[in-house]
Amino acid sequence: MSQDQRGSGEQGTREFGFDTRAIHAGQRPDPYTGARATPIFQTTSYVFEDPESAAAYFNLQEYGNTYTRIMNPTTAVFEERVASLEGAAGGVAFASGLAAQAAALFTMLTPGDHVVASSALYGGTVTQLKHLARKLSLDVTFVDPDDLSSWRAALRPNTKVLYGETIGNPGGNVLDIEGVAEIAHGHGAPLMVDSTFATPYLCRPIEHGADIVVHSATKFIGGHGTSIGGVVVEAGTFNWSNGRFPVVADPSPAYHGLAFHETFGMYGYLMKLRAESLRDLGGALSPFNSFLFLLGLETLPLRMARHVENAVGVARFLEGHAAVAAVRYPGLDSSPYRDLVKRYLPHGAGSIFVFDLKGGRDAGQRFISGLELWSHLANVGDAKSLVIHPASTTHRQLNDAELAAAGVGPGTIRLSVGLETLDDLTADLARGLAAATP
Amino acid sequence: MTSPVRYQDPRVILATLRSARTVAIVGLSKDPLRPSNFIGFYLKRHGYTIVPVNPRETEILGERAYPSLTAIPFLVDVVDVFRRPDAVPDIARDAVASGAKALWLQFGVISPDGAKIAEDAGLDVVMDRCMKVEHARHLGRMHWLGFNTGRITAVRERGLG
Known part of the structure; x- marks a missing residue:
């Protein structure tokens, strides 16, 4: 059997198990060297084949590497692996969990928007939400996460996202993900979940209706206390063109008029998260940290x-x-x-x-x-x-x-x-x- | 209503992407910010011969445009559709008449009636999937931007020609 045939056998037709994906998802043997472990691409930038290719990469007409603040081949393996484990359309990694969370919110919110969040969130998250609220003219209402009626009662016409933790820090509150997702979707808003304490091994919030999942990779994903990092994954099923999210759906002034959700469909939010929020806020994850997180994910x-x-x-x-x-x-x-x-x-x-x-x-x-x-x-x-x-x-x-x-x-x-x-x-x-x- | 999932078989998608050489793009826009233009640009870049089908234009992405599928004077392998779902049955009939091997309906172009017309005539059908995304997922570089391609393999690709 030739090599090409071997590679195409079950490709795309088999649903691989969680343990297999924890080890393999996102990484194939390096085509250039054959390296089996994920190479650490410790490079800031990438040589373009020709001016036309460079233009295509910058226009997002082609998937290409330009600059490690926006994408990196080692980090991409980490992003795809977490996305695979969570059952998401894709992922974008950040320099910390708080950077990931801030960028996830920044991508979908504009001044005057309202956020409903669990009052049992990690203290650093509460501080960030209050800070964002003050600086970006957002309103945030904190609700008792255990009481679905309190989530419902906090909704306003300008509520754009509901946010909770799978397992609260430090109180141990367990979120009724399906219940809160239903309330969010009934309001045309996504449910975002911090699943750091659960990891995709214990709970996959997207399977229960969550739209966006964020992690502090610093914790169990790395598992060895060596590296700070974070990641955002998105299901790809939320309708950002429902009229409530012009910041995601409308032509982007920060990207020469590109309409991300229409152009990239289910990948529109993630493209915008990377090509605008990561690019402009700058919290890129180090490729070396991505490598260490990948070692963590294998086990x-x-x-x-x-x-x-x-x-x-x-x-x-x-x-x-x-x-x-x-x-x-x-x-x-x-x-x-x-x-x-x-x-x-x-x-x-x-x-x-x-x-x-x-x-x-x-x-x-x-x-x-x-x-x-x-x-x-x-x-x-x-x-x-x-x-x-x-x-x-x-x-x-x-x-x-x-x-x-x-x-x-x-x-x-x-x-x-x-x-x-x-x-x-x-x-x-x-x-x-x-x-x-x- | 028939679920689009029936027309999203990865084996059909991969076989179509591998075997196709010529792709007629119905509804291809000249505007470089339109999704259809993105896909046309990408497919051309990856070696497919693209054939614009748009009655309002004479040339798009450097290729001669035709007013309809039946006006194309040579065989095309795939008919890729960026039109409203209610326009699909007629396009499917034209695709059958023109001898195409596959009908590909882009994201949101969901037409069970159009799919059945093509399928009954022996064409492969893909529905509610993007040809660029599927190419990038299975054969291209979509993994470079952290997307979940679903690809798991320990086989080394031929990197150096």
Whole structure:
């Protein structure tokens, strides 16, 4: 059988499994060298074959590489792989999760627009939304994510997007994606979901009606705490030409009059996200970081299964401990999110959650001081187990009443359960809990 | 109503893209910002002979334009359609009469009646798919911009001629 025939056998006709796509999607052996691993194309720019090709690339008449601020062959593998795992039309990577989120919103919003967002979003996201609102004359309403009627009640004629997290940070709220998607679509607006804590292994929001999914790749996608990055993927099914999004559908003054949605159809939003928002805001991901994220994605299914297994073990250990007041892990049978977990997170509710110590701020600090294996730092989604006491670090400027409003108690501890031996993790937590108990 | 999915078989799409040499583009616009012009430009760039079908023009993208499919004095392999769905049945009849091998209906051009006319006469039919996107997905460089091509393979392509 000739090489050409071999390559065309099942091409395009087989739906490959998740684990296969985590390893292969987006990358084929390099045609030039045969390299099997994804090469790191550490280059700023690309030589054009001829002036006509250069013009075609800049006009978006042809898919071509021009400048790494807009596209890069290593980063493209990462983008396609995440898009494949999420069941999306495509992806665009950014230098951080917050850059990804800002660009996703920037692409669809104009001054005077209104955003409805979950009040349980990550603090950095809340700050960004408030900042964007102030600087770009947007209105943002924060709603109780657990109450569908509060999403519905917040809608206004100028509401352009609904935004929530698959698993809230740090409260562990699980979003009723189908319910919120229905409300969004009934209003001619897309649903955007931050699925960082779930990863596509545990939940694929697009399968439940979400239109845009954003990730901080810094967390489980990378998985090793080495690199900052983010990615936006889009389903390609939202009708941006429904009359409510002239900023996406109308001829673009920033691209010599090109009408992105009409010209590129289901790829219109993504093209605009790349060719305008990424180009103009400049938050491009480093090709080296893309390479590291690709290494992470290859083992995502294996790591996430183990993260969940360890998280359940740690949560059960804490639930039975006398020094612990409450464990807010949505994966426990006692969680109020149990039914939503069954529906949206059948393979587990991730490995990041909070628990409350019986003591206050002092107990929290004593607990942290008593640990030797858990790393005290402000990140999540690492192979290493991580811990932070919000009241004495990220939230230390808040008084107890303000803490309560943020869903954080004076003795609340956030854990990101890693991949170490479970007994070692619980033994270390037992040391910390003993130190926290007066 | 027949679902367009029936006319989106990747094997038919790939075979059509590989075997076609001449593509008549019905409704090809002279305006370089129109989608049809983008697709015509792309197909020509990738080696297809494009044949504009547009009664209002004499030449588009450097190729002679014809007022209708039946006015083209040579055989075309594919008839690619950028027209309203209700215009498709007549175009399908012309495609059959002109001896084309495939009828390709672009994004949003959904006409089960037109598809059936072509299919009954033995033509391959693709519906609600873009010829440029499908070429870029299966044979071109769509993966360079992070799009989900669905292509999974461990086979090395011939990169150097």
